[in-house]
Amino acid sequence: MGMSVTISAATDVDAEQILKLQYLCYQSEAALYGDYGIEPLTQTLDDLCAELARGCVLVARLGEEVVGSVRGSVEEDGTAVIGKLIVHPRMQRHGLGRRLLSAIEARLAQERSAKRYRLSVGHRSEGTIRLHRSLGYTPVATEPVSPRLSMVTLEKYPAPLGREAVRQEYAASA
Template sequence: MEPIIAQARVRDAEAILKLQYLCYQTEAALYEDYTIAPLTQCLTDLLSEYDTHTILVARLGEEIVGSVRGQLREDVCHIGRLIVHPRLQGRGLGTKLLDAMEERFGSATRYELFTGSRSERNLYLYRKLGYVSLREETVSPQLRLVFLEKQGVSNPSKNSFL
């Protein structure tokens, strides 16, 4: 059975949050910091994101096995919290979720996301999908974030006929 990507329902919030906690354990271990935002987010905060973000899920039957969030601000789609259940990682589901979010915000001039500088698998995936480094930001002695961007289809500089 192939996972199906769809808009998250409000009733999915608890399952998304549980999957988020599971998926970010490896990131927390990598940075020796279990207080990272994805692990401290509460259900109320996630529910409030339904008002400001597009939240997509990947379902395998009734089980939520992946998710991603996006928000359009000033023609830039900010993508975050891409998660895939550990048992399904490396099978292209993260790519499908990112593609679905980019498609959802097809009018964006660019897409932006970030990950930790030690998160080699994430960096590999994003670069493979056309994202390039934009800037870095030090959060703590253990954590440096790498922001990456990808030009959108509607970006005038990409559609130049000269």
């Protein structure tokens, strides 16, 4: 895939492409649970635009095309809630989801002082859960939503500055 995919903040102009990609990406999720009424498939363009205005939304672009996206917002207690990590089916398995997740974590830490990250995944979405675990997320709760679907909540704390980095900082300022 190379370095041709760029990640940046989404703008209103991207809203329609994000929504189309969201509809495409969540079809498999809906099929997995036999529920086509899930929020990602019923979200309206107006609602997405409102989300763009208040939250932190990133897009991955390949030329003019939006091929991935992720969203996050930080609650008053410093918990960053990350959601709607989507990657175009033909771009999957190339590390783009990982790049998007790392990018939103960094942005939420820098711009909004996130103290921990939280996200929820359907219990059957094993690939997604595996991805999050490999990036340091730990399952903390499972909650039934319907007879067919339980949501697994995973959390991660930002890595503290390592001792080595702190030592180097002191050495530099001494």
